[in-house]
Amino acid sequence: MSFAGARLLHISLCVLAGSLVLCGQALCQSAPPDTPPSPATDLVVKDTPDDDGGSVTLSWSLSADDKGGAKDVLSYEIRRSKSPDGPFTTIKKVLKGTSSTTDEKKVENNVDYYYQVVTKDASSETPSAVAGPVRAHVQWFNLGRLNTLLITILYTALLLYFISRAKKGEKLFVRRIAGLDALDEAVGCAPEMGKPALYVPGISTISDVATIASVNILSGVARTVADYDTRLIVPNFDPIVMTVAQEVVREGYMAAGKPEAYREEDVFYVTSSQFPFVAAVDGIMVRERPATNLFIGMFFAESLILAETGASTGAIQIAGTDAIAQLPFFIAACDYTLIGEELYAASAYLSRAPLLLGSLKGQDWMKMFLIGCIFIGLVTLNVGFAGFKSLFDLPLTIFR
């Protein structure tokens, strides 16, 4: 998301910078007098939808001399006034070829504004007809996200319903998940061989839900390891994840009744860049020779470097990630892999806590709902009614 954000910023900065330069240029040039450009037409002003006010959206048809006619239009100037008769003050300038923009310059909410778009060429300008009045409003609800809200509410309700049923003591069935069944066994073989176990909680931050899912699994692993009186090495990529991992591992040792066996220096920070971290973990794997390697959480290209190095030391390896691109490599190089949603199911599966199991049931119902949606959608679509599909059409602009 940060990449997309940066890209958006980049593009908007480009536009901004571009318009600034052009404006400066337009002001400075003093070519011989020529015929004024034809005006922009069809100016429409309206309150910008789905925002918190302070913004007006303008759109117009390009001047006949922009890209056609004399082709000498350089820019459009947006002017604003509180009265239809002026005086109009310049708000911003946009490049030629632009036919819409928003005014966000100190727009007061619930005040009438009038707008004018002035077409400029090198030496002259032509104003458009005045449009307005328009008022900016605060919208208290983003209508464009209505379907997301509905899905969120539906899903939350389903989860809460099944959690409450679980609370009342209903028995809930969970199918076998091979990777998680193997976890205890894998961790258990470390002490038999007199070797430590290695746990890498991914290379993402604590805000990443995958990291938290990993921390949950770590908690169970720590307990098992403590039972067996063996060392658990947890190298960390993120300092905050490290502090959480320390708490969780210590808690695991305490729960196993062996707080004195916990060694804080075994849960440590390496560095927050990808390949130095991998170099160090590779080093640990070949020197400490852990009998069990667990790579659980968010991983990137380093997944295969870790898993192949681990495989060469003969360790039992279990991986789990929701990074779809890395799944093939973990599948190829590890003994067991938790695929996507299985990673999130692990907490419930391992702890068998009814509250958590309830939410698994909720997830399954949501899948049923979804399959149902797909079938209804297909039927309606194929009898020539596209309305159902458009329910899923979303303005995803903010999160792109």
Add this chain to the structure above:
Amino acid sequence: MRRQVPLVICFVAGVLMLAQSFVPPLNWFYTNALAWARIISCIAVFIGLISLVRLHATKVRRRAADWKFSIITLLALLYMMLAGLLTRYGVFVKLHGQCVPGSMGDKIVTGFQNAFNFQDIFLNIQIPVQATMFSLLAFYIASAAFRAFRARTFEATLLLVAATIVMLGRVPVGHYIWGVPQATAWILDVPNTAAKRGIMIGIGLGMTSTALKIMLGIERTYLGIKD
């Protein structure tokens, strides 16, 4: 205080984050919370630093295995900190203003430069080592393929066949074998898309359900507190 307050903070922050995407006047929380989280992470780097220094200093003090190499880590760390924070920060800021780590590399000569300043160390150590670590994947992808792609079961055979066809389809040789380019495109477009979509939907459900449980305080292992 110790148990309840974090749960309340977590809940409130989560609800505000949820709400801001539906209620435009709350948008400020989105922008600010992301910036705040970044700042907190940056301050937390200090904790990581202490952990790193403690680990290697202990190794040196105890003369543990490889303690001599730990000295190298400590010296490199110290040198980079001094070079970056104290001595040549002007140059640093100028060069790194908008860059992200790993994306910079070419040298810009701004007046006097010696062979060991911050930028050069980054260029001559970080960049080549990073690129080389990354390129190890070329070897590992081959050894993993050799070891894993055995037709032991029906599923494993599928894995192996799909990988082989796509590998062939990616190189010019494959373009001269009848059916391979078409088969590659079909595998990538149809079954691959379908499976990825299934996984994505599953992840979406699992992640949101976990996130909800975290917000509601049902999932609180991360606090290290067991009820």
Add this chain to the structure above:
Amino acid sequence: MTLETFSGTFGLWMGAALTLCIFSFLYKDNPFYRFAEHLFVGVSAGYWLVYNYWNIVKPNLIDPLREEQWQYLLPLVLGIFMLTRLFPNVGWLSRWAIAFMIGSGSGIMIITYLQSNFLEQIKSTLVPLDPTGQPWYVVVNNVILLVGVVSGLVYFFFSKAHTGVTGRIARIGVVFLMVSFGASFGYTVMARISLLIGRLYFLLHKCVGVI
């Protein structure tokens, strides 16, 4: 030799030497690799710290505070809470900062993932199956796509044993998963080989001058 060419040549050789140190790990762990590894960790940790300071802490915290934008006191306070981790008796305060990050992260994830991984994916699965007006193979592919998505979802059912009909559908899901993993694996080989070509080119061309 001027200082600058010295720096360039020296840097080149240092880069080449470190490249070889890392490659030596493929044979087995050895002191050269350990040297490169430890140097790399130290340099990157230091670099990261400096980078964070100049690019995030200073412009986003120190500068705004100097300009008296007091809302930045909140992250500062939470950051300081984070640091209380270093002192056992007040360390619990760090949980406040952690809770803030986890809570806001969870909130944003719910929205983002319900949209991108849920609604968007359903929408793109709603494909036309009507054979009129489109070639037969498009329809066949659409049907296969549909079967793949649905059986994949059934594979991820947790509250139902993979037996009977569910088991059979889940097994179809596994078929799709395996084909997809194989294909992604095969597809990625080229990108990884390119990296090695880059490194060998660096060694052979820039340092040895063979090519």
Add this chain to the structure above:
Amino acid sequence: MNFWRFLLKMDRRIIFVLVGLAVATPLVVPLNLPVRVTEPVRRLYRAINEIPSNSKPVIISVDYDPSTVPELRPMTLAVLRHCFRRKIPVIVITMLPAGAGLARDAMETVASEFPGSSYGKDFVYMGYKPGASLVMVGIGQDFQGTYPADGFGKPSAELDILKGLHNYDDIAMVLDFTGSSIYESWIMFAYQKYGCKVGAGVTAVMASDAYPYLNTGQLVGLLGGLSGAAEYEQLINWPGNATIGMDAQSVVHILIIVLILLGNIAYFVTRKKHGAAQVAGQGQKGSS
């Protein structure tokens, strides 16, 4: 049958050596295997082929950093060679500080292959200028105002290529080679605002994002990754690093496929002999 058992238990370092050799050998001894040219590459080739010789220059924007050099440098060289050979004047610029040395290096490499070409007349290097979008708009307004001097500090007025060059109207095409989204800015400014043709060369990973621009005509052509570069080298009949790189790619891909096949043969041969139980199985749905 010993061979097969050896193969099954083969030390993976043997594979490492094979991979290393498979990549290094074609680098030193090029095989020049043929490649099949795809449409986006051919379109770019045609577009450059249609530019009249000795008239309007092209701008070549070298916007990659060391991390993407293996993929992007070969295509930059191939396109530069095409331009030099067709006597299309070339203006080399870069929008990244890290690209400065790389841009110069690419230009000087190709220039040295054409002894008849001269600096200032056939090619110029304008260096790095911060603020990519400002520069792109600046070129549309007043080229020499944006670049008062070349990358070596020589005044632009003294450079033959730049005489009479005012803005995009005097430029035949912009070609961007990048591992980032800078090419989108070129489309936005050079093409959308000023109607100058834009062509791009991007990494293989980014190519799928760039295809839509090709279909809408916003890009005249597109080179994607090493294979795109190799195809271009084939079109200009000048095998270079990309062809060599693709040789290496082909050899390693075939090597891996052969290894997989041998591994499977070994697996079945030994299994028949010793029974399935002998073979070390792995847990995961048998898929590992």
